[in-house]
Amino acid sequence: MYRILLAITLVLTHAQLIACELKLDDAARSDADKIRDAASLPCEMATLLPLQQGDTVLDLLGGGGYFSELLAQQVGKTGKVLLHNNKAYLPYVGKQLETRLAKNRLSNVERLDAEVDALPLKPDSIDAVYFIMGYHDMYHVSDGWQINPQQLMKQIYIALKPGGRMLVVDHNAAAGSGVSAAQELHRIEAAYVSQELQGFGFNLVTDSTVLANRNDDYSKSVFDQLVRGKTDRFVLVVEKPTAR
Known part of the structure; x- marks a missing residue:
């Protein structure tokens, strides 16, 4: 009986932990965002990277701003969310941004x-960074799109305050594949990303499997309808050291 009660307690504790304070049922949120919640698990992400009222957060390559709207709740009126996109991405998300930020x-x-x-970020000015489904794009090259990973991550490192953290979520790739799947399949290997981020000077805080899917065999593009929205995704939280 004790073990059963303990198990129930642990389940309830976990449920309370991930419940967070996000108002997912807010009437102002779009139906599309609410549908996406089931796949993106924003409360779990908020638990992995807790924020405080007054924090400044960068939503790096944040697209249409799904996470930015939720981050806005977390940092409150005294905080700020920087919703970033580059010129090449804007044609795909411009209308979403206008709708989300209207009035x-x-x-x-x-x-x-x-x-x-050339991100206009001051040193030690950012409390946290969300980098969602964009890490592999640093290794994808197309017309108008080419990113230098070391240069970008150096800017992020400098902009983060000591002790500031970055949440990285992306589509996983086969073990040992490194960045080779980034171009065609839009995937990248979790172990590679973890090692690279530590090479850039970050400390690994968390390696979560909350978005894992063992049924994904990594053979298909993330845009393939058979796996779209159901890929195996890794979640990493890294931290800028407080002292070096």
């Missing part, structure tokens, strides 16, 4: 339209 409905979210080789 200043998210007053603490600031659009940051800037190329990744």
